[in-house]
Amino acid sequence: MERHQIAIYLAAIAAGGLLGWAAPDASPGLEHAINPVLAALLFVTFLQVPAAELVRSLRAGRFLGAALAVNFLVVPLVVAAMFPVLPDDQALRLGVLLVLLCPCVDYVIVFSGLAGARNQQLLAATPLLLVAQMLLLPLFLLAFLGSGLADVVDAGPFLEAFTFLIVVPLALAWTVQAWAARRPRGQAVMAVAGTTMVPLMVATLVTVVASQVPKLDDNLADIARLVPFYVLFLLVMAFAGLAVARLFRLDVPAGRAIVFTGATRNSLVVLPLALALPDHLAVAAVAVVTQTLVEVVGMVVYVRAVPRLLPV
Numbered sequence: 001m002e003r004h005q006i007a008i009y010l011a012a013i014a015a016g017g018l019l020g021w022a023a024p025d026a027s028p029g030l031e032h033a034i035n036p037v038l039a040a041l042l043f044v045t046f047l048q049v050p051a052a053e054l055v056r057s058l059r060a061g062r063f064l065g066a067a068l069a070v071n072f073l074v075v076p077l078v079v080a081a082m083f084p085v086l087p088d089d090q091a092l093r094l095g096v097l098l099v100l101l102c103p104c105v106d107y108v109i110v111f112s113g114l115a116g117a118r119n120q121q122l123l124a125a126t127p128l129l130l131v132a133q134m135l136l137l138p139l140f141l142l143a144f145l146g147s148g149l150a151d152v153v154d155a156g157p158f159l160e161a162f163t164f165l166i167v168v169p170l171a172l173a174w175t176v177q178a179w180a181a182r183r184p185r186g187q188a189v190m191a192v193a194g195t196t197m198v199p200l201m202v203a204t205l206v207t208v209v210a211s212q213v214p215k216l217d218d219n220l221a222d223i224a225r226l227v228p229f230y231v232l233f234l235l236v237m238a239f240a241g242l243a244v245a246r247l248f249r250l251d252v253p254a255g256r257a258i259v260f261t262g263a264t265r266n267s268l269v270v271l272p273l274a275l276a277l278p279d280h281l282a283v284a285a286v287a288v289v290t291q292t293l294v295e296v297v298g299m300v301v302y303v304r305a306v307p308r309l310l311p312v
Contacts, residue, residue, distance in 0.1 A: 001198040005110050006300055008198060012205040013296060019206065020213025030211035035272055037207055039169050041200040042269075044193050045106055046173035049124055060121060063257075066248040067125055070262035071103040072136055074240050078233065083144060087225050091280070094145070095287025096226060098274055100233060101140045102133040104264035107201060111264070111299040115306045117256035127170055133266065134162045157276035165269055204268060205292075212289040219283045223290050230294040237263040238302070242309055255310050263302065267292040 001008060020027065079100050086093050105126045113119035176193070180186035216223060241262035245255030267288050274285035 005198055005201075006114070006303070008202060009107070009205060009296055010300075012202040013209050013293060016206040016209025017213050020210040023210075024214035027211050027214045030207050031275055033207050034204075034211065034275070035164060037200065037203050038268055038272070039165055041106060041197075041204050042165055043169035043173055044197050044200055045109070045123075045126065046170050047176060047190060047193055049126060049173070050177060062248045062250060063118075063121055063254050064125055064128070066244050066250060066254075066258045067103075067122070067129065067261055068132065069248075070237075070241055070244040070258055071129065072132060074244060075103075075237070075262060076101060076140060078236055078240065080144075082229055082233070086229060087222060089222060089283075091277075091283045092222060092226060092287050094141075094277070094281060095274055095284030096229065096291075097141055097144055098137075098270045098284065099265050099267045099288045099291045101137055102266035102270050103129050103261055104266050105130050106268060107296075107299075108260050108264040110201075111303055112257050112260035114303045115256055115260065116253060116312075117260055117306070118253035119257060121254060122257045122261055127166075129261070130166050130269070134166065137270075157273050160276075161269070161272050165272070208268060208271060208289055208292065212286050215282065215286045219286055222283065223286055226287055226290055227294055230291050231298070234263055234295065234298040234302075238305070238309060245310070252310050252312050256306050259306050259310065260302065264295060264299065265291060267295070 079097065083093070083097075086096055109119045109123050109126075112122060176186060176190060180190045238259060241259035242255070244262065245258045248258075250258060271285060271288050274288045277284055
């Protein structure tokens, strides 16, 4: 499964689309399943990051500085340049902001590794990137949408997502790591959990796509207008990430990791935030999922293109 992850993920998206089309009545139930399956996926992701490795990652000053700079300085500037020409619809704009302003923390590890990036260093920085995006996202939204943001966005879902998707999985992962350090049974649990990464990603993609496909019927034309912006973002961030990697004088594997973290977005984690928006903004969630569909295809291109952009 690990050797054929790209094909498996593309098949999962196709299966989710088919399920959503064939059984639209299942959409509400699938939406309720998103958070649990995503929490399980992030738990397994965090399980691969030893607490000591996280501390060491904080000492990797240049790499960490580059990761923070590309995600929280360069990306907002790119989004700001795109923002005035986005479709003039509040829900669509909010969906685009939610998804593009948050760096990916799950399958970016897989795709960057396939391109020869130093993905373990990126994996170790994952908890910090998650915390930083949850703290900065409200500020970014306020900067883009102004004071009217409070009328449409409730802080509750942000706190709930932060607790359920970050704090709880991270605490459980470190608890299991401590158990494994003392008990053989804990080591066995970690070994078994490590084999579930691909199946959990498949379950997450199927659940997310199938839950949102039925909503496309009335919004297909509006959503289609976002696709060129998502493609443009991937194109611009390939070269922006390269510039940041060179600015911080990173070696090739670390530089490739920076290109990937700048380009891949956290659509799976921000989707619960979009789903918690008022009904008149429901299309924001579809805008988030659309970015996932564009990005997965884009990652297939990135896996081949980034090694050429940053050759050894």
